[in-house]
Amino acid sequence: MSSLRNDNSSSEGEMPCPETKPKFRPLNCDDEDKKKFPYVEVCGPDKSSRRFALGTRASFAVDRFNKKLVDAVKPVVCVEAFKEGEDPIEFGPDAPLMSMCTWNLRVVQEAPFQPIGVGDKIPNGELTYLDGCGKLQTHLIYDLVREKRVVFFGVPGAFTPTCSLKHVPGFIERAAEILDRGINEIVCITVNDPFVVKEWEKTYPENKHVRFLCDGSAIWTKKIGLELDLYDRGMGVRSRRYSLMICDTVVRIANIEEGGGLETSTASRMLKDLNTGKDMVLPP
Structure with a gap:
């Protein structure tokens, strides 16, 4: 005589199937506060x-x-x-x-920072890059400029036409001349992640003197008041185009573009200002 068996039971080795889907208890809204x-x-x-x-x-x-x-x-x-x-x-x-x-x-x-100018002390901050082994490294701004004469030039973004075809090549071509004017280092700063910038840097095999560093979230760029709002173009916050000559944390030359063109922040303009001694004159 066979034994009675529940229809919902499973044979040996089979997983039991639930009769119905789980039910969710509704919230108790009897209390006015809970509504x-x-x-x-x-x-x-x-x-x-x-x-x-x-x-x-x-x-x-x-x-x-x-x-x-x-x-x-x-x-x-x-x-x-x-x-x-x-x-x-x-x-x-x-x-x-x-x-x-x-x-x-x-x-x-809070009001945004005012654009940095001649005579201003630059704020400290961090810039990043990938070393030769592909490891992420960080540079403090003050370590780059303390007791040195350094040229920073900023660009809106890697692989963008004006930056790639004019701004960066101009500084690479005239880097030796700029260094001969008593400049210790030339640094390109862009609001991009270091992985993109590493690949961008590889497109300039002739480069010997320009360093590429990243301000990925535009934190330092905002501190110097040179951020550029490109949200309407799908690019978020970037950097205005500029070139600065910094002597021991103090800005001596500040060439900042007002629009999207490339006129005042070029390597030629920086070299001209160095040749005429503009870096030796500070505002009263």
Whole structure:
């Protein structure tokens, strides 16, 4: 006589199949407080508030506020919690937004750095590159320029036409002449990752004197006030075209392009300024 068998049981070696799909229990919304979607309010630049889901990354909120600012002189840089009588607490880019009792949230705005000029001391920062073994290395700006005379020239991006065909070749061709004027080093700085720049550098086999260094996130470029907004072209934040002669951390020559052309930041212009002693004159 055969034994009774449950239709849902499995034979030996087979995995049992569930009868039905798992059911999700709905939220209990009997309590009025539980019907409210959890959110935080952040006071924006125009003093009106914007709601974000509780736990939203602070950088997302910053980006949303900045998208509403048209030609803003003072962009939003972070979100902070504030309370009367207490020092404000800033949220880092990846910190989740939250609100506590009598603390409120608001945005913080800061004016961008002014473009660096003659007589200014350059800020310190880090530039990166790949060494001969393909390992990522870092250079401190001050290690490059302290007690030296160095020429920096900045370009919007690797492999772009004007940078690749005119700006960089000009400095490579005239590098020996520039070094003969008492310059210790010539550095090309671009807002790209070091892997791209390493490949770009290989396209100049004749180069002997120009170093290629990267400011991948434009952090140092922003510090000297020479960032270039190319979001509308899908290129994000890049660098304005410029050339600087720096003597022991102080700018002695500053040739900065106003538009997208290449006129004042060329190697020929730098050489001319060095020949005429422009680097020896500082503003009063």
